[in-house]
Amino acid sequence: MxxxxxxxxxxxxxxxxxxxxxxxxxxxxxxxxxxxxxxxxxxxxxxxxxxxxxxxxxxxxxxxxxxxxxxxxxxxxxxxxxxxxxxxxxxxxxxxDPGFHARYDTTGKEYRYFVWNAQEPDLFKRLYRYHVRSQLDIEAMNLACEYLEGEYDFTSFCSPKTDLKGDKVRTIFKAEVKAEGPEVSFVFKGSGFLYNMVRILVGTLLEVGLGERQAADIPAIISAEDRESAGKTAPPQGLFLWEVSYD
Amino acid sequence: MxxxxxxxxxxxxxxxxxxxxxxxxxxxxxxxxxxxxxxxxxxxxxxxxxxxxxxxxxxxxxxxxxxxxxxxxxxxxxxxxxxxxxxxxxxxxxxxDPGFHARYDTTGKEYRYFVWNAQEPDLFKRLYRYHVRSQLDIEAMNLACEYLEGEYDFTSFCSPKTDLKGDKVRTIFKAEVKAEGPEVSFVFKGSGFLYNMVRILVGTLLEVGLGERQAADIPAIISAEDRESAGKTAPPQGLFLWEVSYD
The missing domain is CATH 3.30.70.580 (Pseudouridine synthase I, catalytic domain, N-terminal subdomain)
Incomplete structure (x- = not known):
């Protein structure tokens, strides 16, 4: 074999x-x-x-x-x-090597999430972008990203539907938001991600980008260890599993 | 009413x-x-x-x-x-005005055709782009475009399956190819277009872009008034009816 x-x-x-x-x-x-x-x-x-x-x-x-x-x-x-x-x-x-395991040997993952940030939707991007009409504050979202980087218990950013038995401590190596005209992209690199974690991170960052929350609220959201404290779950079509790392 | x-x-x-x-x-x-x-x-x-x-x-x-x-x-x-x-x-x-007619009152149409010109296909563009692996000569295609502009009998660029009764004389006001990295776009503005005309124009221009034909062959292709003299019909997914003009 x-x-x-x-x-x-x-x-x-x-x-x-x-x-x-x-x-x-x-x-x-x-x-x-x-x-x-x-x-x-x-x-x-x-x-x-x-x-x-x-x-x-x-x-x-x-x-x-x-x-x-x-x-x-x-x-x-x-x-x-x-x-x-x-x-x-x-x-x-x-x-x-027969000892290689696609799941157990991962050392990190990168996810990206794409938003189409314009008044008008783009029909031809609807399957791969989340349409957000109001203009997003990219700087505020990047400020919030800084609070997300590090090792934390991310219970607040995990769907209660998870079947995970172990703890919810994960490390986010990098969280970043970039904009090129109406194309807004979120990059998350981490040791691993919980169920719906990236979509809840994006949903929360979008609330910061829309002025509904402050970047400085992030530490309190994390330490609440309560899904209710974070933002909405962003829809699936903007999310891409971008890269999986191994040693 | x-x-x-x-x-x-x-x-x-x-x-x-x-x-x-x-x-x-x-x-x-x-x-x-x-x-x-x-x-x-x-x-x-x-x-x-x-x-x-x-x-x-x-x-x-x-x-x-x-x-x-x-x-x-x-x-x-x-x-x-x-x-x-x-x-x-x-x-x-x-x-x-009740006298307006979407079909009879058109004074011109613009079509655009999009090619993804890269060695590797892009899965997420497959529904809206035609993938061409070999590098296209944009300059040669634009040279060919110059020969296409004007009033001609475009029988060579019309599918024989057409049910058109009238003549096949049409005017191309503008034909142009642009490239931005691997994104190649074709723009055609004209008085009207025959059945499959834009896709046959693109198929023929691509053969010029691949060095299989010369730009200077275009006048002979037009004057042959024979579908066999032109290139292949490019696939549908790259084609967009971009704009319709009225007085």
Whole structure:
């Protein structure tokens, strides 16, 4: 058996999220369906760095699986891509040490969130951007970002629907907001992220950007350790799992 | 009865084109369905400046219809938009002279076509861009554009499937190619365009951009008055009906 590691991209618009579930089409199910075809009907389990929610996209999701096939490393990418639908792409594939684990070995993740900040919506961006009509104060949001960087218990930024058993302490290495005309992008790099954490971070930062909260309110929101203290959960279509890091 | 003129946008991805047809969902059918709801089940016929093909988008399609309703002009846009699916948007609506006709009164149209010119495809642009891997010679394409401007019989750039009875003489006021990094855009302004004309113009220009034809071949292609003499028909998803002009 060989272990294969792939970097994949997907457009989450038409999926009920990454992870296989009883109802609805998922990215994992499409990957396993393609692999099943390559393996003469045998199921091949795919493990990802983590799940993404319905409507959330990925530019750099990482997966691994084990295979008895002896396909040259360089052919995996094309072979698998040709069996996948148009909205899932394999960016790279490589043979890795059988000890490699796409989920347990992650050392960090980067998420990006995109907002279309203009009076008028842009129809052709609706699947990949969250439309915010009122002008955002980028400086205020960046000030708030500074309070988010560091190691904290991020319970306030975690959906109560989480099935997480362990603690909610995570480290945000970097949080930053950039604007280029009406395109506003949020970058978050961290050790790991809780359920809906990035979308709640963005929802809270947007409230700062709209003047509904102050940047200096962030420490109190964090220390409340209460989901009610933070802002709304921003919608899924603006969110991209951008990169997953390993040692 | 009042005549209402609307500018509409649509994402053509999920439509079998603009015009109502027996099989498949169309933009016109969605518009008429929304108007039927507003008119207590009565059919309201919608007339557009022209059709667009399956997968083709519109930023500035113009339509008109007649209504017995006395809704203030300023409310039409929102009323109609609220009954339309997410991928059709009414940009503006106004009461016009009952003699106005969205199709017969056009004095010109602008189409734009977008190419993603990079080695790697961009998954998140696939619905709105045509991916061309090899680097395009923008200067050569602009040279070819100069030969296209003017009044000519454009039979060579018209699909043989056209049901047009009249002549194929049209005037191209402006043809231009611009590049911003991997984003290449084609702009065509003309008196009117034949069936598939813009897509055949783009397909031919791309062959010039790839060095498969010379810019100076264009006059001979035009004068052949033969579809076989021009290049391939570029795929629909890069094409946008950008603006329709009236006096």
């Amino acid at each position: 060989e272990r294969i590691r792939c970097v994949i991209q997907y457009d989450g618009t038409n999926y009920a999220g990454y992870q296989v579930q009883p109802n609805g089409n998922t990215v994992q199910a499409e990957l396993e369906k393609a692999l099943k075809k390559m393996h003469k009907g045998e199921r091949v389990k795919v493990t990802a760095s983590g799940r993404t929610d319905s409507g959330v996209h990925a530019k750099g999701q990482v997966i691994h699986f084990d295979t008895p096939l002896t396909i040259p490393e360089s052919n995996w990418r094309r072979a698998l891509s040709s069996l996948l639908p148009d909205d899932i792409v394999v960016s790279s594939a490589a043979t890795v | 009042e005549r209402i003129r609307c500018v509409i946008q649509y994402d053509g991805t999920n439509y079998a084109g603009y015009q109502v047809q027996p099989n498949g969902n169309t933009v016109q059918a969605e518009l008429e369905k929304a108007l039927k709801k507003m008119h207590k089940g009565e059919r309201v016929k919608v007339t557009a400046s022209g059709r667009t093909d399956s997968g083709v988008h519109a930023k500035g399609q113009v339509i008109h219809f007649d209504t017995p309703l006395t809704i203030p002009e300023s409310n039409w846009r929102r009323a109609l938009s609220s009954l339309l699916p997410d991928d059709i948007v009414v940009s503006s609506a106004a009461t016009v």
